[in-house]
Amino acid sequence: xxxxxxxxxxxxxxxxxxxxxxxxxxxxxxxxxxxxxxxxxxxxxxxxxxxxxxxxxxxxxxxxxxxxxxxxxxxxxxxxxxxxxxxxxxxxxxxxxxxxxxxxxxxxxxxxxxxxxxxxxxxxxxxxxxxxxxxxxxxxxxxxxxxxxxxxxxxxxxxxxxxxxxxxxxxxxxxxxxxxxxxxxxxxxxxxxxxxxxxxxxxxxxxxxxxxxxxxxxxxxxxxxxxxxxxxxxxxxxxxxxxxxxxxxxxxxxxxxxxxxxxxxxxxxxxxxxxxxxxxxxxxxxxxxxxxxxxxxxxxxxxxxxxxxxxxxxxxxxxxxxxxxxxxxxxxxxxxxxxxxxxxxxxxxxxxxxxxxxx
Amino acid sequence: xxxxxxxxxxxxxxxxxxxxxxxxxxxxxxxxxxxxxxxxxxxxxxxxxxxxxxxxxxxxxxxxxxxxxxxxxxxxxxxxxxxxxxxxxxxxxxxxxxxxxxxxxxxxxxxxxxxxxxxxxxxxxxxxxxxxxxxxxxxxxxxxxxxxxxxxxxxxxxxxxxxxxxxxxxxxxxxxxxxxxxxxxxxxxxxxxxxxxxxxxxxxxxxxxxxxxxxxxxxxxxxxxxxxxxxxxxxxxxxxxxxxxxxxxxxxxxxxxxxxxxxxxxxxxxxxxxxxxxxxxxxxxxxxxxxxxxxxxxxxxxxxxxxxxxxxxxxxxxxx
Numbered sequence: 001x002x003x004x005x006x007x008x009x010x011x012x013x014x015x016x017x018x019x020x021x022x023x024x025x026x027x028x029x030x031x032x033x034x035x036x037x038x039x040x041x042x043x044x045x046x047x048x049x050x051x052x053x054x055x056x057x058x059x060x061x062x063x064x065x066x067x068x069x070x071x072x073x074x075x076x077x078x079x080x081x082x083x084x085x086x087x088x089x090x091x092x093x094x095x096x097x098x099x100x101x102x103x104x105x106x107x108x109x110x111x112x113x114x115x116x117x118x119x120x121x122x123x124x125x126x127x128x129x130x131x132x133x134x135x136x137x138x139x140x141x142x143x144x145x146x147x148x149x150x151x152x153x154x155x156x157x158x159x160x161x162x163x164x165x166x167x168x169x170x171x172x173x174x175x176x177x178x179x180x181x182x183x184x185x186x187x188x189x190x191x192x193x194x195x196x197x198x199x200x201x202x203x204x205x206x207x208x209x210x211x212x213x214x215x216x217x218x219x220x221x222x223x224x225x226x227x228x229x230x231x232x233x234x235x236x237x238x239x240x241x242x243x244x245x246x247x248x249x250x251x252x253x254x255x256x257x258x259x260x261x262x263x264x265x266x267x268x269x270x271x272x273x274x275x276x277x278x279x280x281x282x283x284x285x286x287x288x289x290x291x292x293x294x295x296x297x298x299x300x301x302x303x304x305x306x307x308x309x310x311x312x313x314x315x316x317x318x319x320x321x322x323x324x325x326x327x328x329x330x331x332x333x334x335x336x337x338x339x340x341x342x343x344x345x346x347x348x349x350x351x352x353x354x355x356x357x358x359x
Numbered sequence: 360x361x362x363x364x365x366x367x368x369x370x371x372x373x374x375x376x377x378x379x380x381x382x383x384x385x386x387x388x389x390x391x392x393x394x395x396x397x398x399x400x401x402x403x404x405x406x407x408x409x410x411x412x413x414x415x416x417x418x419x420x421x422x423x424x425x426x427x428x429x430x431x432x433x434x435x436x437x438x439x440x441x442x443x444x445x446x447x448x449x450x451x452x453x454x455x456x457x458x459x460x461x462x463x464x465x466x467x468x469x470x471x472x473x474x475x476x477x478x479x480x481x482x483x484x485x486x487x488x489x490x491x492x493x494x495x496x497x498x499x500x501x502x503x504x505x506x507x508x509x510x511x512x513x514x515x516x517x518x519x520x521x522x523x524x525x526x527x528x529x530x531x532x533x534x535x536x537x538x539x540x541x542x543x544x545x546x547x548x549x550x551x552x553x554x555x556x557x558x559x560x561x562x563x564x565x566x567x568x569x570x571x572x573x574x575x576x577x578x579x580x581x582x583x584x585x586x587x588x589x590x591x592x593x594x595x596x597x598x599x600x601x602x603x604x605x606x607x608x609x610x611x612x613x614x615x616x617x618x619x620x621x622x623x624x625x626x627x628x629x630x631x632x633x634x635x636x637x638x639x640x641x642x643x644x645x646x647x648x649x650x651x652x653x654x655x656x657x658x659x660x661x662x663x664x665x666x667x668x669x670x671x672x673x674x675x676x677x678x679x
Contacts, residue, residue, distance in 0.1 A: 090595070091596065091599060092589045092593060092596075093588050093596075094636075101640055101641075104388070104399060105388065106390065116591060116593055118501050118503075119589040121506065122510065355645070
């Protein structure tokens, strides 16, 4: 991350700062101080591959389904000659080999969720030589040479904290923060985002617990926090927020403003219990935006080097069954089915109609 | 010639299976048999190939080394600190990385020989220690490896993948001469029958120590080559390589009961395993079904290797 910050500083100095004249800035919003990248336009239809790493959780499965749903939409299907998804497991050498194989096979663009943020420099150079566009997303790289798609994790944290403080009128005595997996850049940035808001509140006591982004762990640590600290004015949770809500219900804690994640089950609870606050998360539909970005680049458009997508979010009063949460779908379904600023979000039917397999 | 083929039939079968699989792979690859495709394939194969060589030295003396992946992870993390900077520094760094691997192997050997602990238990314990040190060195993936060096080691020499050249050097430059030395013969003697070897005046302690040290040395080489491919240090790579190295030696005709097999077989087994994985790539088989198909091909390949048991007139021959 330090390297990334440094490189964006350098990019700024070299006067190629991204302005609003990049392609569709309402969707592909530039990160602060990032440079821009464009390639010579190529004629379609294109051969595109999505090289996933690990495939063993709901988020990744839904990311694969989103990518396929994107490729299945008629307006995209026309532009695509071949679309392939592979999952190579959690090994960077295997992911490099997979990307190399697609470069060798003459693919025009490859999107991927990097297993390791530092292992891809040589493969980026080989892709450049072969004229293949690489678009990493979600787990991005320490590089300034390719367009990367992500949400700002700091903004995501700040959004949740700001929303609950706004509801409380800017004043609170005690707030509970449920953090994610320690030692991880995403956890660090989300926490920093939350702190950037909460630190400015006078006399606020911040209680932090480690929820590991997991519903079960969150439920346990929040129950412990409630037992030792009594009542909180608000709760902000990175992920696994259903566990936090359940623990509060079990302890008979009154309903307070919350900043929570975007799982279907969390929104169901929010609506059912009338919890004020905001539900927002890293959306698996990001895989589709990465493909959209790849096509935009192949068509010769200019994009910011680091794209921070507009964070999909729903305030509690805007919750609507069948629109932004789905009572008849599993609780683990991620409501991040799209980015409205980029294209019409996928319907659950569109996603669930796609198999999590390779195509 | 025929005698040679007969006495090395395990390696011959492995080589034949490998050639068939490689032909199918190149046949299904949209780009066909180009230098680039061969290079990608050879790099993947050599990483596991060197890990399988490490495993071979432990297995041939009737041991097993569960720390192969851990030694790779540790040497990979060490490499990510040492392989950048001046040419001289890098040269020393490469030697240091391999020495780290060999030292890990020596520690394994000492624990097994003088601690009198079963290799499977000893190396399981040391594996945790090695990964622990690797994690201290690199809590998160990072570091850098000189790109020019990495390119030189992972691309090609006059159209031949460098990885194949390295494999060739390991076989012709190291294994074939080594096998004829006292130590080389001692490995087989010890693996076949420790009692007989001891009574013939072989220093069994020394041979076993040497075998585990060689295992560590090749683990270090595997970690070094992994560093060239990924140009970064990652402590999390241990798990998959240990088990795959065992599968590779079995596939290459090295018997887990010791005393049978060769480095060439271990390399061939590793290459087969990685070619099967590569084969899945453009096969169009859904990814969730790929482990099933990989397993089926693996089982078939091992069955072919073991088929000569069926020909034996007397079951005792299978154990001769």
